[in-house]
Amino acid sequence: MPKSDEKRRDDFPQPIKTLLAKRVNFRCSNPECRQPTIGPGMKKSATVSIGVAAHISGAAPNGPRFNAVLTADERKSADNGIWLCRRCDKIIDSDENAYSEELLQDWKQTAEATTHLELKGLKAVRDNQALLRKLESDMPALFAEMRTDLAEHPFSRDFVLIKREWSFNGDPNNVILMYYFNDHPHLRPMVQVLENRELVRNVTHTNVERFRMEEAFVDYLKTDPP
Structure with missing residues (x-):
């Protein structure tokens, strides 16, 4: 593989990261976690974030679940992203056989649907398919x-x-x-x-x-x- 390909990484632009976080109310999309990923820091003007815009299909050729069929734009689009806490981000990339693209898409869809229902005042965690x-x-x-x-x-x-x-x-x-x-x-x-x-x-x-x-x-x- 050419060195240029080895170093290539299709990272999300900041607006995509913000979009992914907001669509799940800054909570981890892992249904077993749902950890809030942003909150106040020690200083009154500071916030602390433990959230990550993770790639469903890897950002680089040697990354977890890399899909060579995707274009660079598709790889760094919101469709290929899922919002997770840092712990869950590490877990899915450390055991990629256990966390397939299909499973992560399921997590994402469930988290967004749950957040949508919560906006209506409904308790939706129980609806997690x-x-x-x-x-x-x-x-x-x-x-x-x-x-x-x-x-x-x-x-x-x-x-x-x-x-x-x-x-x-x-x-x-x-x-x-x-x-x-x-x-x-x-x-x-x-x-x-x-x-x-x-x-x-x-x-x-x-x-x-x-x-x-x-x-x-x-x-x-x-x-x-x-």
Whole structure:
């Protein structure tokens, strides 16, 4: 490769960096992070930034995820950029096999859509499709059962955690879904993860653990599995 090509780097101009940051409200686009990347410094007139306009396809021929098909203008355009905190920027470039162009585009689209909904006063973190797909890959059997249950009972939202040998008197006017410890060895910690992600709420009021699905989670479960 000619030395001129080795040194070539298609960096973003400052207006593109500013655009990428503003479109996600200066938050990291990694759905597992969402770290604010700008804030006040020690001096009243100063700010501190830990944000980076990262290239989805590498800026240079030897860079991570470099795509030789792109032109220089395409490589340094907003379409090829994603706003990240410095930590996540380092992570995606240190393990490029785990962070593909497709995944980073998914992060970007999700972060921008989330920010758009937040501008309307809606809490959109729960709508993160990338996160939901990851959770489903971690607990496929439970998600599959929930999908089947919602197909049969589309207006049900509450479910209980129970053993098959236990008895449970539900609400005759409301179908309560049941998930059994016998079928899912790690049922309680899996549901705890869903609760931590604000996908379900604990509404227990008896000695049986009871949860309620949030609508964003229900909407995801009613779509075709990934």
